[in-house]
Amino acid sequence: MAPSTALVEPEPLTSWASLKNRLRDERDWMFRGQRRLSWRLESSLERALPNGAERPKAEQSLRFRFGQVVANYLPAGQIPQHRFDWLATMQHHGTPTRLLDFTRSPYVAAYFAIEDASADEPCAIWAISESWCRAQADRVLLAANLSGEPYPTYSWLYRAKELNKASLVAPAGPMQLSTRQIAQQALFAVPGDVSLPFEENLRAMLEPKEDIGQHVKCYQIDGSTRGEVLRDLRLMNISRASLYPGLDGFAQSLRYELVDEDVGRWAVRAAVRGNSDLSF
Template sequence: MQERRVTSWLELQDLLFAGSWNEPLGRFRTSFVFRGVPDATLDLTATLNRHGAFVRQERDLLRAFRKYARGVPGTERLTSIWDWLALAQHHGMPTRLLDWTFSPYVALHFMTERMDLLEQDGAVWCVDYHETNQQLPRPLREQLRLEGADVFTAEMLATVAGDLATFDGLGEQPFVLFFEPPSLDARIVNQFALFSVMNGPGLSLNEFLGHQHQGVRRLVVPAKLKWEIRDKLDQANITERVLFPGLDGLSRWLRRYYAPRPR
C-alpha cells in the first residue's frame, strides 16, 4: 500500500485521478474505487466485526432482518441474499460490507461532512479493483469474464454463491471483491455506491489492503486543507442535498452549511 500526505487541492486532484487513462477505450475511465473517512486514524473495519461485537451473530442478524423486513414496500423485489445484505447495510444493520463509491468527490464529501471532525486529519482510500480481481478464486474470475464485467452485481454474485457459507468456502486465502447493489433508492444512485465484501465475517480489509503492493493508495488530508475542500465541494453541488435526496438531506446540508467555523 502506498500512503501519501497531500498538501494542496491541486495535488489531491492529481492523485485522485492518477492512472485514469484507459488506453484500450481511449477514455479517462479509472478502475479505482474510493472511500473517504473523516478521521485518518479510522481503519476499514466493517460494523460486523468492529471490536468483534457481532461476528458470531452474522447469520442471526441477517435472518431476523429478512424475517421482520418482509412486507416493507420495496422488499418484494429482493431475490438473493446479496440483495438483502445490501439493504441491511444501507439501513445501518451491522454487516461485513463496507461502503465505497466510484466517485472521488463523493468520497471527499464523506471525508468532510462532519463538522465535529473537520479539525482532524482525514483520509481517502483508493483501490484498483483490477488488482484485487486478480486474487479472486477461479469461479468468481470466470463469472466476471463471462459477463465482460469489472465489478459484480448482486445477481452475478448469486450465480456463483447463493449464500454466505458457499461464498466463504470459495477460497482458502482472504480476498475482497466489489459489487454494485441494486438501485434501492435515489441515495444509492446519487452516491455512485458499491460495497466491498470479504470471504469471512471476521476478516480485516485494513490488514488485507495493507499487504497489497499495487493498486492501493491512502491519501492523508491535513485538517487545514479540509475546509477548502469542503467549500469547493459545496460550490460543485456535492452536498447532502444531492447525496441524500429528501428533507433529511436538505436539513443535514443546511445545518452544516450555515454552521460557524470554529476559531
C-alpha cells in the first residue's frame, strides 16, 4: 500500500501526552484509528477488490446474498429497511462494504490505532472535519440534482435508488444504533462512487485551490507508547469490554490487561508526577 502521506503529511506526535493535548483541541471532527501509518483510507470492499470496476456489481451481489439469510439471524424489528441501513448492518457483521468506520471520540480512535500496534512501527489517527464533509457532500448532491433540500445527504442515503452517481464522502449514522455503535460513538464515512478509491472521492469535494490539509489530518503515533496509552485508556473506561458490550468483548479485554508499559518508562512518568511508589 502507498504511504499515508499520499493524502496528507502526517503530524508526528512522539508522546501520549502530546497526543492528548493535540486531540483535546479538536472540535467537530470525526476520527479513525489505524494500526499502521502506511495504510491508506480504504474501505473493506476497496481492499478486497482493488479493481474499482468490479466493486459496484460486487456490492449488489453481497447485498443480495446477505439479504437472503439475514432473517434467520435478526429479529424482524432489526432487519434493515433502507439501502444505507443495509450497508451499515452488513458492515457491523463483517461483510465488505464501501463504508469506513469513524468515531466522534479521538480517544476511541486512539484505542483502535494502538491496541495491536507494533513497537517498531508507527500507527495513525485520521481526522476529517465532519461539518466540512457534510457541507461539501450536500453541495455536490444539489449541484448534480441527485437530492433536495432541506437535508440533501439524508435524502440521498435513504431515498436515492442509486448511490454511485457522485464523487463525494458523506458522514452518516444508521437510523437504529446498536449498543456497540453507541459505546464507540460511531458513524460512517460513505463514499459516493464505489468504483473510485475512498481518497479520490474525498479529494473530489475540494474547491479549486483548496488545501485538503485544512479538512483532513493524520496524527502519527509512536508504537512504543502502546502500553502507556492502553493503560490510560483503561482508566478512561475505553477497552474491548466497553467498546464491544457483551461477554466476548470482556473476554478479549483481558488479553490487553496483560499489556503494560515497561517499568523504566513508568518510573519516569511517576517521578515527574512526584510519585515514586511503584507498588501500584
